[in-house]
Amino acid sequence: MRAILAIAVFCAGLTLSAATAWAHHSFAAEFDATKPVTLTGTLTRMEWVNPHGWLYIDVKEPDGKVTNWAVEAGAPNALLRRGLRKADFPIGTEVVVTGYRAKSGGPTANGQNVSFKDGRNFFLGAADAPTPEPK
Amino acid sequence: MRLFLAALTLVMATTPATAQWLDRKTPGIPRKADGTANLAAPAPRGADGKPDFTGVWNAPAPAARPDLTDLQPWVRDLAAQRQQEYHKTRPFYQCLPSGPEAEKFGGWRRVLQTPAAIAILTDDLTYRMIHMDGRKLEADPAPSWMGYSVGRWEGDTLVVDSNGFNDKTWTSRYGVSHTEALKTTERYRRTDFGHLQVEVTYTDPKAYTKPWSFNVTMRLAVDTEMLESVCERSSEHWEGSLTESSKGSVTVPPDVLARYVGVYSGVYGGNKRTIDVSLSGGQLVAKIAGGADVEGGLGAAGLDTEGARPLIPRSQTQFEGLGLGYEFIVDAKGVATDLVEIHISGPYKFSRQR
Numbered sequence: 001m002r003a004i005l006a007i008a009v010f011c012a013g014l015t016l017s018a019a020t021a022w023a024h025h026s027f028a029a030e031f032d033a034t035k036p037v038t039l040t041g042t043l044t045r046m047e048w049v050n051p052h053g054w055l056y057i058d059v060k061e062p063d064g065k066v067t068n069w070a071v072e073a074g075a076p077n078a079l080l081r082r083g084l085r086k087a088d089f090p091i092g093t094e095v096v097v098t099g100y101r102a103k104s105g106g107p108t109a110n111g112q113n114v115s116f117k118d119g120r121n122f123f124l125g126a127a128d129a130p131t132p133e134p135k
Numbered sequence: 136m137r138l139f140l141a142a143l144t145l146v147m148a149t150t151p152a153t154a155q156w157l158d159r160k161t162p163g164i165p166r167k168a169d170g171t172a173n174l175a176a177p178a179p180r181g182a183d184g185k186p187d188f189t190g191v192w193n194a195p196a197p198a199a200r201p202d203l204t205d206l207q208p209w210v211r212d213l214a215a216q217r218q219q220e221y222h223k224t225r226p227f228y229q230c231l232p233s234g235p236e237a238e239k240f241g242g243w244r245r246v247l248q249t250p251a252a253i254a255i256l257t258d259d260l261t262y263r264m265i266h267m268d269g270r271k272l273e274a275d276p277a278p279s280w281m282g283y284s285v286g287r288w289e290g291d292t293l294v295v296d297s298n299g300f301n302d303k304t305w306t307s308r309y310g311v312s313h314t315e316a317l318k319t320t321e322r323y324r325r326t327d328f329g330h331l332q333v334e335v336t337y338t339d340p341k342a343y344t345k346p347w348s349f350n351v352t353m354r355l356a357v358d359t360e361m362l363e364s365v366c367e368r369s370s371e372h373w374e375g376s377l378t379e380s381s382k383g384s385v386t387v388p389p390d391v392l393a394r395y396v397g398v399y400s401g402v403y404g405g406n407k408r409t410i411d412v413s414l415s416g417g418q419l420v421a422k423i424a425g426g427a428d429v430e431g432g433l434g435a436a437g438l439d440t441e442g443a444r445p446l447i448p449r450s451q452t453q454f455e456g457l458g459l460g461y462e463f464i465v466d467a468k469g470v471a472t473d474l475v476e477i478h479i480s481g482p483y484k485f486s487r488q489r
Contacts, residue, residue, distance in 0.1 A: 026221035026458030028380060029373035033460025033477050034449040049367040052479060074480050077362045081157055100460070100477070103374050112481045 030072075031110045035101035039069055039109065043093045048076040048086070055114065057095050059107075071097050071111040093117075161190075161357045165328060172357040174329020178291075181248065186291050186325045189248045191361050194333075197351035199237030199307045201337075205347045210312050217310030221458050223373045226304050230366035232261045232280040234304030235297070235319050240333060240351050243361045253286060253293075258364040265295050272298050278315050280304065293323040306337050314341040329355045380447060380455055387448045392419050395463050399474040399485035410474060410485050412446070419446040421456055 027033070041059035053076040058066050094117040102108035115121040165176035181187040203211055217224060226233055233239040243258040253265040265286040276283055276299030283299040297319045306313050317339040324332045336348040392414060400409040409424040420443040446454035446461055454461040460477030464484075476483045 026373075027460055027477055027479050028455055028458045029221040029223065029370070029375060031460075031479070033455060033462070034453050050364040051366060052368070054368075072479060075364075077364055080362055081359075083157070104372070110479055112477065 027110070030102055031100045032103050033100055037097075037099060037101050037109050039071070039095075039097040039099075041069065041095060041097075043089060043091055043095050044068060045091070046086070046089050048079075050077065051075060053079070055089075055095065055097075055111065057097065067107050069097075069107045069109060071099065071109050071114065073111045073114050156360045157362075158358060159360070161359075164355075164357060172329065172355070174327065174355060174357075176328040178325040178328055181250065183250045185250075185288055186293070187248050188246045188253065188293070188323065188325055188331060191243065191245050191356040191359070192331060192353040193243050193356045194241045194351050194353040196238050196241035197349045199349040200309060201307065201311060201343070201347040205343050205345055206311065207342055207344060210342050213312050214310035219376045219378055221373060221376070222308065222310055223370045225308060225310070225370075227308070227366065228370035228373075230369040232304070233259070234280050234300055235282060235313070235317065235337070236305050236308065237335065237349055238308045240335060240349075240353075243356070243364075244353075245361050256361075258361050260363060260365055265293075272296060278302070282317075282319070291324065293321075295319075295321040295323070297321075312342060313337065313339045316341045329357075331355075377457065381445065385448050385450060387451055389414075389417065391451060391469065392417075394465070394469050395419060395471045395474075397471060398488045400488050401483060401485035403476070403483050408485065409488075410476070412474065413443075415443065419448075419454065420444065421446055421461070 039057060039059050041057035043055060044058050045056040047054040047056075053073045055071045055073055057069050057071060059069050060066050095114060096117065097109065097111045097114050099109045099112040099114075102110070113121065161172070165173040167173050179187045206214070222228065227236070227238075239257065239259075245256045247254045247256070249267075251266075251268050253267060255263040255265070261281055263281050263284055265284040267286050270285055272283060272285055278301035279299055280301060280303070282297040284295050284297040286293055286295045288294075298317070300313065300315065300317045300319075302313065302315050302317075304313070305311055306317070317337065320336045320338070322334045326332055331353040332350065333353065334348060334350050336346050337343065338346040396413055396419075398409060398411050400407065402408065411422045411424060413420055413422075422443045444457040446456045448454055452463045452465060454463075462475045462477065463471040464473040464475060466472050472487055474485045474487070476485065
């Protein structure tokens with residue numbers, strides 16, 4: 001777990017060059033850091049909107065009820081810069097999200113980590129930045 | 136190093152070969168023997184002999200914080216009030232044009248230059264026209280979002296004067312207002328092929344006690360393209376305020392808080408960031424050193440860079456501070472080993488140094 005986190009931090013460092021003007025805003029204006037949530041479900045829709053993309057996933061509750069969760073993720077332009085396209089996120093794909101619930105209490109969350117069942121994680125530290133200038 | 140390679144492999148592995156125009160080679164630029172762009176080559180010139188700024192540029196978000204003493208009291212008060220509400224009303228967060236806001240000198244832009252006019256196109260679909268035909272700024276222009284601009288050459292430096300801004304935009308993301316009396320002066324110098332230095336000065340006697348300015352160096356973005364980035368989700372639904380978030384906090388015993396006191400460091404936004412956590416009046420406070428000007432919820436730190444942010448307990452290990460989440464990772468004895476800063480884009484881990 002430690003190693004994974006270390007890699008995560010490294011990736012973030014790689015991706016987030018200083019040469020960017022990404023649109024981050026206050027986490028606390030929308031989400032509650034004391035309400036961590038892990039969601040496993042299937043992708044129903046993906047919105048490639050700025051400044052943050054949104055994924056919608058159907059999550060089956062223990063009682064069998066299905067809830068459609070909205071998950072805020074990274075900048076879609078960062079995905080495009082990595083050569084990813086809509087076709088890389090087929091509807092019905094199984095997705096695992098760890099993050100925090102919205103202050104509103106509804107089925108909305110911030111995706112701190114969004115990965116596919118096969119382990120691929122496209123959203124990590126996503127910002128629309130070119131590769132950093134060599135130092 | 137191994138982790139670095141592992142991380143690199145992870146990034147590479149998720150990059151398909153089809154990247155369309157984003158990896159198309161920019162034509163007509165000087166290249167080194169290995170094919171990479173020679174950004175240190177001399178700046179190009181147009182047919183008129185003037186430096187030519189045409190190209191796609193990218194810049195880091197500039198560090199634009201006026202001295203509090205440069206601001207009239209009403210501007211200071213309004214900035215403090217806006218900080219309280221997480222800068223929810225910032226035009227950019229409301230999906231409105233950013234006008235002359237300093238931060239928009241960072242990010243992506245495409246410059247198209249002709250002898251008569253220079254166009255600056257930005258990824259939020261706003262544009263500016265800098266007229267080079269000798270016209271003068273009007274004395275009483277109709278207020279607009281992006282203002283009116285005229286340029287002239289002083290040697291190889293392009294000097295741009297602008298006025299005619301409405302008073303709905305900000306000059307800094309830290310909530311700094313301006314009035315319709317605002318005038319800006321930009322000085323652009325392409326020091327070599329790959330770099331464009333800009334100095335921007337804001338003059339507004341109705342808002343500032345004296346002009347204030349910032350610098351930013353744009354870098355030529357080669358072998359890639361600018362992508363549009365249109366804001367579609369406004370800040371309308373944001374909730375709460377800093378004052379509110381400091382109320383109703385849970386209680387953490389002093390001996391537990393003491394185990395979190397320390398210096399943590401890591402990387403955020405490509406810059407090293409150090410977080411100094413200390414106890415003040417029985418409360419944990421964090422001071423950020425380095426990388427503090429990189430955007431990322433840090434706008435909530437406001438204009439006072441030296442200010443310590445109180446960490447309000449939400450549980451025994453979780454805290455909230457100026458708009459971000461904080462979680463201490465502890466060892467078996469409850470002593471903090473790491474501090475995780477929680478942003479919308481994900482967690483950023485800072486390891487304890489002492």
